[in-house]
Amino acid sequence: MEINMRLFFLALAAAVVPGQALAANQVALDNNVFVERVSTDATGKQRVLLEEPKVVVPGDKLVFVLNYRNASAQPADKFVITNPMPSAVSFADAGDTRPLVSVDGGKTWGLLPQMTVRQADGQTRAAQPADVTHIRWAFQQPIPAGGTGKLMFRGVVK
């Protein structure tokens, strides 16, 4: 009984620690956010540093990094990662990772250049990065067992 209780507590602990909880789901998804800080050294040369911030201010440039790992013994098929943009962050770009985006709260999806936004006057215009509400990567091929990868996108604190 005492051993069982201990196991129970371990399981509880696992449930509240995200990384371990994800491992139990076979696929782990780890989310990191960095802020870009520019520092100028004595020679006037600018260095760009990525820091893990606790606090940010409007105008800070954020880099969101998502690490995924298929910890199971089976390939993970139909692998889709979706990240709603935090409301206080304006999407900038996603590097070369070619995500699908939504500009209507996740109802419709497409590549940003194909998306349009209906304006208050009824006219439509090409969607801008700042219109993006959700980002999604839909993998065409299964993630093999043990496969890992990294995705990223950037945004600016509104």
Next chain:
Amino acid sequence: MVNAPVGGALHQYRIPSISYIALAVALALPMQAQAAGTRAGSTISNTATASYDAGGGTQTVDSNRVDLRVDELLDVTVDSSDPADVATTPGATAQLLTFSVTNNGNGVESFGLTTIANGGGDDYDPTVTQIYIDNGDGVFDANTDTLYTPGANDPTLNPDQSVTIFVLSTTPAGVGDGNRGTVSLVAAAKTGTGAPGTSFPGQGEGGGDAVVGSTGADGQDQGAFVVSAATVSLVKSAVVVDPFGGSEPVPGATITYTITATVAGSGSVNGLAITDNIPADTSYVAGSITLGATALTDGVDADAGDYNGTRVNVALGTVAGGQTRTVTFKTRID
């Protein structure tokens, strides 16, 4: 590498290193000028979700959640609201300059106000007497606007809120026509100022830090007065005509006095009047006053001239710089 179809990302895709990301960020993002932005004290949370099928149906998994607290950014701008230099005159009091102070930060902030009148680059230093905080109508009225007392009623502004500030000055008496005098209004965040990035731990709205923004948390702008003054010079001449057709000042001869007032400068003079006493041993010739080509009556009436028994007076009123007025009158030698 296999190119993924539209919308797809290769799971093999790797980001070589963090420094690569950093470089790309620097190239990709122009400086974005945000107004007030996300309110200080709010939290930015990010969570991603993955769905997949590992043979047993679709499963979903959430990532860890990252929470970022938004700190208070201290930013303020001051703008002169006067479209051009404000005209003033030597010795004038309560001369008005108007400014706008805007909280460009993302939290409620109070701002201390000061002025700089000796900043140089001008011809004289106005003497600042009072600062008033507008009641919202944008028009200065000492009865309805609030007299500013530093530390007692520093204006407190919400993010993106502006307030109109009136600065009253006295123009020194000795200034000359065309002289310029400037006054700068300075607004500084009460939480603190300093180099951009300076942090005041725990002093931000919502309990976070307050961080100095790109403005240094203080701002200033300059307003200017230009002196519009005028000077008056009087020239008096006399022509004598004697009863015998000559010009000898003998009894019975008539003296015609001509007084020319010349106003110079970019300003104008108000209430200009020419008064001349009739000399002893002469008598005023009734009805002889003229202003320019116009004859004036001797009575105190609608026209500008009068004679009261001892002196001639012509009220010229307001005369702008560059103009002249010529008054004549006659006396007879007793």
